[in-house]
Amino acid sequence: AGILYIVPTPIGNLEDITQRALSVLRNVNVIAAEDTRHSGVLLQHFAINTALVSVHEHNESQRAHGLIKRLLEGENIALISDAGTPLISDPGYVLVNECRSAGITVTALPGPCAFVTALSGAGLPTDKVSFCGFLPVKHKARLSVLSSVEQSTHTTAFYEAPRRIITTLQDIADTLGPHRQVAIAKEITKAFEHYEVGTALSCIEWLEADSARQKGEFVVLIGPDTRSNTEIPPEALKLLRTLSEVLP
Numbered sequence: 001a002g003i004l005y006i007v008p009t010p011i012g013n014l015e016d017i018t019q020r021a022l023s024v025l026r027n028v029n030v031i032a033a034e035d036t037r038h039s040g041v042l043l044q045h046f047a048i049n050t051a052l053v054s055v056h057e058h059n060e061s062q063r064a065h066g067l068i069k070r071l072l073e074g075e076n077i078a079l080i081s082d083a084g085t086p087l088i089s090d091p092g093y094v095l096v097n098e099c100r101s102a103g104i105t106v107t108a109l110p111g112p113c114a115f116v117t118a119l120s121g122a123g124l125p126t127d128k129v130s131f132c133g134f135l136p137v138k139h140k141a142r143l144s145v146l147s148s149v150e151q152s153t154h155t156t157a158f159y160e161a162p163r164r165i166i167t168t169l170q171d172i173a174d175t176l177g178p179h180r181q182v183a184i185a186k187e188i189t190k191a192f193e194h195y196e197v198g199t200a201l202s203c204i205e206w207l208e209a210d211s212a213r214q215k216g217e218f219v220v221l222i223g224p225d226t227r228s229n230t231e232i233p234p235e236a237l238k239l240l241r242t243l244s245e246v247l248p
C-alpha cells in the first residue's frame with residue numbers, strides 16, 4: 001500500500017514551507033487539498049504540478065473511501081489544508097482515522113501551526129497548554145467554554161475570527177475578570193504581525209486604537225489561573241497534619 005503524508009503549509013510567509021514538504025508534494029501521486037483553487041496558487045508558486053483532489057469539511061467522509069482505495073492500490077497521497085497543519089481546526093481527522101484502521105501508513109510532517117507559533121512568541125507559560133480550536137459562535141456556549149477555563153492551570157489557546165475578536169475579549173474580561181493574563185497574536189509570519197500581551201481589556205484597547213488592527217487572523221491565549229498558586233502543596237499539607245498531631 002502507499003503512504004498518506006500529512007503536510008503542513010505556510011500560515012502566511014511562503015518561506016516557511018519545509019524542504020521535505022516540497023519534496024513530498026512533488027513526488028506523491030495526488031494531493032488532497034481543502035480548497036484546490038487556493039492550494040493551486042501555492043503549488044504554482046513552487047512549480048509543483050502534482051494532481052489535486054478536493055477534501056473538505058463537507059465531503060471528507062465520502063472522499064476518504066476513494067482515497068483509501070487509491071492508497072491500497074499503492075498510490076502515495078499528501079493531505080494539505082488551506083494553511084498550517086491539517087487536522088488542527090482543519091479537515092483530515094476522518095481520513096487519518098480510517099487509514100489507521102485500514103493499516104495504511106500515515107506519516108505526519110512537522111511544520112507551521114498558528115497556535116504553536118503564538119505560544120512560542122507570546123511569552124505566556126507553556127509548560128501546560130490546552131488548545132480549544134474555535135470558540136462556539138453562540139454567545140451562551142462561548143461563555144460556558146470560557147467559564148471552564150477559569151480555574152485552569154494551563155495556558156489556553158484558541159482561534160477567533162476577526163469579526164468576533166473584540167466581543168470575545170470582552171467575554172473573557174467578563175467571565176475571567178479584568179486581571180487575567182491574555183495575549184493576542186495577529187497575522188503571524190505576515191507583514192502586520194503583532195503580539196499584544198496584557199489583559200483582555202488592554203488587548204481591546206490596542207485593537208480599538210485603529211480599526212485596521214481588527215482585520216486579519218488571530219490566535220487568542222489566556223494565561224493560567226495564578227490564584228491556584230496559593231494552594232498549599234500536598235507535601236506541606238502532610239507536614240502540617242503531622243505537626244498538628246504532635247503540637248499541643
Ligand code: SAM
Pocket residue numbers: 011012081083084085086087088089090112113114115158159160161185186187188189190217218219
Ligand atoms: N490548521 C491551521 C493551523 O495549523 O494553525 C489552522 C486553521 S483554522 C481554519 C484558521 C485559524 O487559524 C484562523 O482563523 C486564525 O484564528 C488562525 N490562524 C491561521 N493563520 C494565522 C496567522 N498567520 N496568524 C494568526 N492566526 C492564524
